[in-house]
Every structure is written in C-alpha cells, then in structure tokens.
Amino acid sequence: MINKNRDSKFVIYQVLYIFVITVLALKGADLDLRRVALEEDTVQKEVRDSLMAVLDSLYALGIDFSIKIDPNVVVENEQMREQLAALNKKLETLKDFVPPPKEDEIKKEEIVEEQTLLQSPISAKQTYIQHTWNIARNTGTVPANIYDPRNMNNPIAVVPAGQEKKFDLTDQTEVIIKFGSQEERIKVLPNKAPEIKIERVTTKMNSADIYVKDLQRITAFKVTIIDQRPDQLKVTYAGPISVSGPTKDSNGNLIYNVSLKIASTESAFDSWLDKNGNLRESDGRYKVNFFFTAVDEKSKDRVQVGDSFFFTEFSN
Missing domain, CATH: 2.60.40 (Immunoglobulin-like)
Structure with missing residues (x-):
C-alpha cells in the first residue's frame, strides 16, 4: 500500500513538472494556473482539455499546487536598480579621488625631509x-x-x-x-687680483693753457680699487701728487682723490722746471706721471696702474 501511494505521488509530481514547464513556455512568469486554464485563446483546445482534466483530478485529490510569486519582486528589482544607479554616480565622483596619506606615510615624508x-x-x-x-x-x-x-x-x-x-x-x-x-x-674659487681704475674728473687739462696752480686746488683724478677683500690690500702711490682717501663706495670699493702737487709758489715751480725740463712734450706742455699699486698681502697678487698730468705754466 505504501509503495502504491509513492508511485501515485511520483506520477503526480511528474505531471506537475511537465505542466509548469508548459505554462512557463506559453505564459511567461504569470503563473496563475486557474487563469491559464480559463483563457481559451492562449493554447489549442486539445491541450486545454487535457490540462483541465489533469487539474480536475488533482484538485479532487485535495492537492493545491498553485505557484505564487511575491508581487513585490518587481518593486524590489526597481529599488535595486535605483540603488545601483546611485552607486554608479558615487563611483563616478570617487574615481579621481586620492585618499589622504596615512599617518605613517606622513611621518615617513617628514623623516625624508629632515634627511634632505x-x-x-x-x-x-x-x-x-x-x-x-x-x-x-x-x-x-x-x-x-x-x-x-x-x-x-x-x-x-x-x-x-x-x-x-x-x-x-x-x-x-x-x-x-x-x-x-x-x-x-x-x-673654492680663485682669489682675483685687485683691479685699479683711474678716471679723469676735470676738463681743465683740455685747454691750451693749463695752470699748475689750478690743478693743485682741485681733484683731477678719481682712483677706484676693486677687490673681493679690500681689507687685505696694501695700496701705495708714487708721483708728484696729493692724495686723499680712501673712502668706500656703495659696493665696498676703495676710492682715492688725486690732485697735482709740484710747487706752492711760482719760484718753486721755476726751480722744478730747471730740474725737469726734459718732461716738456713737443706740443709745449709738460707731462708728469703718477702710479697706484695694490698688493694682496695673502695671495701676493700685485697690480699697478698709472696716468698723467699735463700743464703749461704755474698760473695765468
């Protein structure tokens, strides 16, 4: 008796399986079986009659095999799609996001900076x-x-x-x-030798008559000595000149002012001419030279530069 009941159930389940597959093929996901049985235009009449006979026999046995689908499934799928869309938007905004460095990484950067x-x-x-x-x-x-x-x-x-x-x-x-x-x-850079520049700062020697008395009262030349370490220079000068200085300009260069110094009186000038008559040029002017010398006392570099005074007589 038990085996017979099992065989009956097996047959019933097999028929049910075939039925469900047939309904899915014809109707899709709408599995209201009663509605399928009553829709005459969904299947051929022969198929409908056979299915109705099977249904009647199954219902007579008290078996309810209707398949119900949660009506909220579609809504849930729509909600899921909305959530996925929102996540995609967030991903778009985060794709270029660079996470802040971790505390350990910041400490490592600080250590590298200290080492640098x-x-x-x-x-x-x-x-x-x-x-x-x-x-x-x-x-x-x-x-x-x-x-x-x-x-x-x-x-x-x-x-x-x-x-x-x-x-x-x-x-x-x-x-x-x-x-x-x-x-x-x-x-270490080489110590450059000193540089001496002599500039004439008067126009009195451009005249035909040039007077000693005038050249002794004014600054006729400005001497500039340029060096990276002017404090270790020894500066000397030679010639019939009077020198004031040094002072320093805005760049720290040494500045000397130079005037002529030959004779304080006309008689003294005449005495000078007696001794230095050979200094007269072919144009009738007298010419005397002077020199500035700068020696770097540590590097021993030595530079000497000179220029000349011209004059014709003591005074007018």
Whole structure:
C-alpha cells in the first residue's frame, strides 16, 4: 500500500513538472494556473482539455499546487536598480579621488625631509675664495666640519648648528663639509687680483693753457680699487701728487682723490722746471706721471696702474 501511494505521488509530481514547464513556455512568469486554464485563446483546445482534466483530478485529490510569486519582486528589482544607479554616480565622483596619506606615510615624508635638510647644512651657494677669510653658515641641526681634502685629520673649522664661523683658506681648490656620517664637496674659487681704475674728473687739462696752480686746488683724478677683500690690500702711490682717501663706495670699493702737487709758489715751480725740463712734450706742455699699486698681502697678487698730468705754466 505504501509503495502504491509513492508511485501515485511520483506520477503526480511528474505531471506537475511537465505542466509548469508548459505554462512557463506559453505564459511567461504569470503563473496563475486557474487563469491559464480559463483563457481559451492562449493554447489549442486539445491541450486545454487535457490540462483541465489533469487539474480536475488533482484538485479532487485535495492537492493545491498553485505557484505564487511575491508581487513585490518587481518593486524590489526597481529599488535595486535605483540603488545601483546611485552607486554608479558615487563611483563616478570617487574615481579621481586620492585618499589622504596615512599617518605613517606622513611621518615617513617628514623623516625624508629632515634627511634632505641634513644633507646640506652648509649651502653650496656660499662663496669660498682662496687666500682670504671666508664665512660658513650652518643652517642645519648638526655640527659641520670643514676639511682640506689633503688633510682629513684636522678640520679647518668646526661650525656649530645654527651658527656661522669665519676661517681662512690658502690654495685649496675645494673643501669637504662633513656632518654626521655624510660629506659634501664645495669648490673654492680663485682669489682675483685687485683691479685699479683711474678716471679723469676735470676738463681743465683740455685747454691750451693749463695752470699748475689750478690743478693743485682741485681733484683731477678719481682712483677706484676693486677687490673681493679690500681689507687685505696694501695700496701705495708714487708721483708728484696729493692724495686723499680712501673712502668706500656703495659696493665696498676703495676710492682715492688725486690732485697735482709740484710747487706752492711760482719760484718753486721755476726751480722744478730747471730740474725737469726734459718732461716738456713737443706740443709745449709738460707731462708728469703718477702710479697706484695694490698688493694682496695673502695671495701676493700685485697690480699697478698709472696716468698723467699735463700743464703749461704755474698760473695765468
């Protein structure tokens, strides 16, 4: 008896399966089986009659096999589509978003920046010159030692962090800056020789008659001596001249004012002519020379430049 009931159920389920597949093929997802059975124009009459017979027999056995679909499924799908659309919009706005660095990354960047500063405690832009004093400014956080590459045992200077140090160089072509376990080489520039410029600042020597008395009362020449370290120059001059100075211009150059100095009286001038008559030029003017000499006492560079006074007589 039990086996017979099982066989009956098996047949019923097989018929039900075939029926559901047929309905899905004909009607789609609308699975109201009663409505399918009553719609005459949906299937052929023979199929309808056979299906109705099967339905009647199944319902007679008290079996309710109607398939119900949650009417909210479509709504839920629409809501899902709306949510997906909203997410897509958010993705569009976030595709170019760069997340802020993590705290660990920020700390690493700070450490790298500190290391970069440590690599240049003394700027390579500072100028170092041979055979003179120099100043090193340490803008770092560790002391810096300055060495001659030929002697790495004894530093030329030790510059504390945040301070500056004055030191002398001789013939070094470069120095080595050591800080911690790192080092850096900086070139040392040659010490240029002094430059002397002499400029005539009067027009009195352009006349046919040029008087000694006038040239002794005015500044006839301005002498400018240019040097990177004028304080270590020894300046001398020679000739029948009177010199005032030095003063310094806005660039730190040495300025000298030069006047003629031959005789204070006419009789003294006549005596001068007796001794220096050979200084008369072919045009009748007398010519006397003067010279300025500048010597760098450390580099031993020496420069000499001269010019000339012209005159005809003592006074008018």
